[in-house]
Structure formats: C-alpha cells, structure tokens
Amino acid sequence: MDHSARTFDDLIAEADAVSVDGWDFSWLDGRATEERPPWGYQRLLGERLRGARSALDVQTGGGEVLAGATDAYPAAMAATESWPPNQAKATALLHPRGVVVVATPDERTLPFADGAFDLVTSRHPATTPWGEISRVLSPGGTYFAQHVGPATSLELTEYFLGPWPASGADRHPDVETAEARAVGLEVVDLRTARLRMEFHDIGAVVYFLRKVFWTVPDFSTEKYLDRLRTMDAQIRRDGPFLAHSTRHLIEARKV
Template sequence: MDPVPSISTAVRRETIRCVADAFDALIKIGTEADVSGWDFSWLAGRATEERPEWRYAVQLAERLGRASASLDIQTGGGEVLAEAAVFPPTAVATESWPPNIDKATRLLHPRGVAVVADADEPPLPFASEAFDLVTSRHPATVWWDEIARVLRPGGTYFAQHVGPASAFELIEFFLGPQPQARRGRHPDDEADAARAAGLEVVDLRTASLRIEINDVAAVVYLLRKVVWWVPGFTVEKYRDRLLDMHQQIERSGPFVAHSTRHLIEARRP
C-alpha cells in the first residue's frame, strides 16, 4: 500500500499546482494579446515606464504645425504622429511591418497623411530635398545619409531615439550578458554619424527611465512586440526563464529595468 502523503507534502503539491495554474493563465493572456501598432496601453496595470521630461509628442505636434512638408520615418501604427492637431500640406509616414501599415493607414489617412510601405533600408522612396521636417520616434535603424538627402537646406531632423543598453536588465535575463551590445545606439556615436552625413547637431538630451513589470503576461507581450529585444522569442523556447521570472516577481515584487532615450535635433545647413 502506498503511504498516505503528509499534510505538509499535500500543501506543497497544492501550492505548486496553484503557481503553475497562475503562470499558465498569465502566459495565455500575454500570448493572445494584440501586438500590432505601437500603442502600449495594453500594459496598463501590468507595467509602467517613466517618460522623458522633454515631452516628445508635444514638441513634434508644434513642429508639424509650422512645417510645409513632413516625413515621419518608421511611424509604427501612427499613434504618436496622430496626436498632432495640425499637419503640413504635404505629410508622409513610412512603415515596414504590414500590421502596422494597416493600422497607420486607418489612423492617418483620414487626417491627410500618406502612409508609404518602406523596407527601412536605403534609399528612402522620396526625391532629394523633399521635406523641411523629418521625424521619427524610436527608429530601429537610422540612415543618416538618406535623412540628409531628403531634407531641404535649413530643414530639421527631430527625433526621440532609444539609447544604449535600454531594458537590458530584461534582455539579459533571457539572453545572458551582452557586453558588446551595450555600446550600441550611444547618443555620442549617433551625433557623430549625423555630422558625418553633413548635418549640424543643435540639440542632444539623454534620459534613463525606470520600468516596472508586474507580471509575466507583460513580459510575453513585450517580447512578442519588441521583437529585436530577444530575437526568435517564443514562449516554448523560453518557458523555463519565464517561469523563473514569474516566481521572482511573486517572491520579490515588480521586475525593474531601465530604458534609455535621447532627443536629437539635427539641421541641414
């Protein structure tokens, strides 16, 4: 006859079962969430991130109101651009990911902004000196020579970029130490590249911002959406690490990471 489990053993088994059920439920929520577009409002209550003090969307709207021809590169779902109250007579946005193209088209076309499918590789599909304002929020790649080419003399590139080692606490939790990648996107390097393309850097500001992640559903959502953080991410591939993070959050509270951002303004002489 099998021995009767002790009360403590039964309690441990029930605890393990409850943890597994809660983990599986959160994984399911994060897996089924819609990750199209560049709107992170789904994370409300699940994760928070500080915002830079310079209020990029507000400054962008003001500049769009003064421009005659604008280009927003890698617009995502168009959510940030759509916050502007007024657009110039010629307003264009580019995007490469089909779900984002569809979303940006629905959001921006009624506002008079043309959305152009573009592979985010040079050349930009526009004539030289076509725009007096080129903008971008969190571009994955920055082709400075092309930005300089499509800007008119006196025109401005105004953007908020992701900085070096952004969210690396989260990235390295899954990938391990990434010492060589930590230098990428450094604002000094980007300013040098802008100058090499013939632009004058007139403003460069940096910020480090606290991120708090409250559950593993938010982690799954983020890694499905920001696909370059953990390339090839799937729940199946990283299930053990996801469970480790779930248990860490349950034990110690929110997982804390830090994003880095820089605001850059560069002008074509």
C-alpha cells in the same frame, strides 16, 4: 484586476495570444510602467509640425504618435512604415487626416526626391538611415526625433540571454552625433534620460518581449518557458521585475 492571483499558465497563454500590432502599449496598463522622458516628445513634435511646410515621419509604426501630436499637419505630410500590420493600421489612422502612408519594405532607402522635406521626424526608429534623412531634407531642414539609447531593457535581455556587454553600443548619442555630422547634419540639441521600467506580472513581460522583439531577438514562450517560470516566481516573491530604458532627444539641421 489583480493579475498576481492568476496562474502562470493563464498569464502566459493570454499574453501569447493577444495582438501586438501597432505601437500602442495600453494593454500593459496596470501591469507594467515605464517612466517617461522629461522633455515630452509628442508635444514638441506637434510644435515642429505646425511650423513646417512639408514633413516626413519615418518608421511611423501604427501612426499613433503622429496622430496624437497635432491637428494641423503641413500641407505635404507623409509617413513611412515597413511592417505590413502597421502599414494598415497607420493608413486607417492617418489617411483621414491627410497623411500619405508609404509602405516601404526597406526603410534604409526613403522613396522620396532629394530635398523633398523641410522636416523629418521619427520616434524610436529601429535603425536611423542618416544618409537618406540628409538627402531628403531641404537645405536648412531639420531632423527631430526621440531615439532609443544604449543598454535599453538590458536587464531583460541579460535575464534571458546572459551577459550582453555591447547592447546598443551603436545607439550611443556620441556615435549617432558623429554619424549625423558625417552626412552634413549639425546636431543643435541633444538630451538624454535613463528611465525606470517595472513589470508587475509575467504576462506583461511576455507581451513586451513579443512587441519589442529586438529585446530578446529569438524570444518565444516555448523556448524560454523555464526562465519565464523562474521570473514568475521571482515577481510573486519579490515584487515587480525592474529594468531601465534610455532615450535621447536629437535635433539636427542640414547645413
């Protein structure tokens, strides 16, 4: 469907009404693209899960990534999620596969015993509770994750909020490596990538900002309607709105 032929009001109304539960971005098919990191996190996650005895997926979202990683989970497999709509979605998706989904309101504290898991994983955690990850890992256990890096979607953030020089500074790989080491984890693999994002219509931008809400924390279509109109005109005139994401793959072992 050629969304460029639709009116601004129609695109905004549609994107403002659609559900943003879960971590499935298929609604954006044909409307936005994001380059993928070269390492293939989900495939690597499946390999590690198949070799683990007990594993925990932190901030699992709607469970989509974990569900698609493998058909052979460890004998003890759990996941945590704090957002109620995602808790329900993850439970429905993962429980039939033998994964226990734990609804926790504060994922800075993991509700598990010391040394409970030999593998802890996460894809795009909002925050990384390094001390808790280290605590629940058994000696020699591994944290394996793909993190969102600094300055991700910075072009979108600055379009709506103005200059944002410290965007994601706490997510820099060097900072996270130091945090991991401080709690007894040895970083054994670290890979980084800067990736191209394209938004082909204003509805795609609205959907993304509603779903990835920390990009513009106070976003609403009402508050930013004038900026959205200007962006819509820009996209129609010049083509897709271009932004970039950063990602890093991190693997750390408990000493």
